[in-house]
Amino acid sequence: MSTGSKDNCWEYMHCRCGPESKQPCPAAVDETSNRINGGRNAGRICWTVPNTFCFSKPRGQFVEKREICFSCDFFCLVKKEEGSSFYLFKIAQGVKGTHKLHDTITQMEHLFTIHERLRSHFDLTQTLREITSDARRITGAQRSIVFLLKGDPPALYGEFKLRGGMHQVSINVDNSSAVGYAAAHNQVVNLRDLYKDSGHLNMSVFNRSFDKQCNCETHSFLAVPVQDSGNRVIGVITAANAKKGYFSADDEWFMRTYATEVALGVEKQKFLHQSFSALRLASIGETVAGLSHCIKNIAHALQGSSYIIKRAIDSNNMRDIKAAWEILDRHIVRLANLSLDVLTYDPAAQRGEIGTKLNELVNHVVKLFQEEARARAITLKMQLGEKVDPCSFNARGMYRCLVNLITNAFDACPLSEGVVTVSTKRTGEKELMLSVSDNGRGMDEKSKAELFHLFKTSKVESGTGLGLPTVADIVREHNGRIEIDTKLDKGTTFYIFIQEAPSSSSPLTDSST
């Protein structure tokens, strides 16, 4: 096909970024793609060139811009004009075009699939398994294995499937095998016949024994080093026994791409591992520090009040004894609450008995709080919905939720004329709502946002900062949600929506018991 008879992309798009322009587009000067699809340089295969100037903006790598390219008019035109001789991507240099459209698209699809997989998989072993499976399909190889460099001194470790089971093999990084050679020299090893062509390599250590294990014989063999971002070898990907008898330059190109995918997978795994470790440590650190702060404040008050009591006893000062005793008592209760909250913060500790009567539970808890409500001049009301019972819920968990929410509502209430209302309602076939509202001080956006943070409390004398996180966990266990309606100086309502637990085989029951 002659150049000049067909439009190149810069001519078709009138972008003035052709080879002779002041600022030529990378596609216009890519001589390695000359004549492909009958174009000048990469003028008719521009989609494979990174950072082309299409629509006056650099478009990134092929993988990033493929969606735009595949819907581009020029791409469709070239595809139509070239018919079955169309090249979707540049094949390895020096290889005569044997790829027809169908093969090419199939191969590209494989590469995209791997990209998608790399994005979704968290498990490196699974990623590697899928890469080798694709490498086998694309190169027509009988076997493909990924070896990763590990240990000190470093050796190459690979995993392969044989007779239904997974087997491991390790190889030294030296010239005693093709795999070791590829890693030691950071070089592709492509042999038509492993045993005849090895020449300077001595294959007896790995391949002969491996062949024996597999009960087959290796002929053609391709080993491509896997490099990290600093071009250091971190492994080797291999393919053995090509159907066509040898591995072509195209196969080498594919295997290099797979090697890059393996490297990306390893990097991603490393990154995830580091992130998870950091998160876990940060979380433990914050929990311990928060707990320590809370305990120290309590200890501080206990120490202070015990000092006052001791001194007041010596001087027979009953007024001081009484005042300090009240503080001591309050902080002992706070300490007890803290230990209870820490204990029940573990959702597993909340599991157990399944309740069937939510209204009855509310009635019971509200009765328990009536005396305290009277002492604090708070009107505690109940509005129980119809058709709520019978139902199914985690009894201990919901009891704890109610106690926490009512306590919070009491503490938020004004000094006089406080009103707290507890309501229940059936809001769906399997959904129940429980709400606790007060006419207290309400919250601003900042306080609302910090509500469920561990150890964050607005109650400096009595709070532990564990109550609401506990509520959140219990609600989560019920596949439910929490909604909060609050207005400054008007009050707050907590709405809890829970999904009923399915009777005896409930996930809320502890499966370990």
Next chain:
Amino acid sequence: MSPTAKILVVEDNLDESKLIKMALEPEGYEVVTAVNGKEAKEKIGAEKPDFIVLDVMMPEMDGFAFCSWLREKSDYKNIPVVLLTGVGQHIYDTRYPLKGVMESDADEYLEKPIKPEVLLETISRLLKK
């Protein structure tokens, strides 16, 4: 020791503030309290304290901010200040780093839980200076 000295206790936790007051008064100190830096700023002019016991983490105006403000005022910059702090707090809440305590303008800092005897000794020592 200066038994007639007036001490301003700035602490948002009313129990703690009450306990400090109860520990100091029998030693002859006069104690006034404020629940945060903002209230302390309002009271300091009228009360003219000789010494300030200051908590770090308080709403509206914290101990660091109050201490910085204090040191900029010529009338109050020489009043001795002791900061009450908790190490856990500095790890847990990044707004109050330990570095902030070390570099604050306070004369000394005490770590919670604080023994009242230690607080009394610190006040007495700093007042003598």
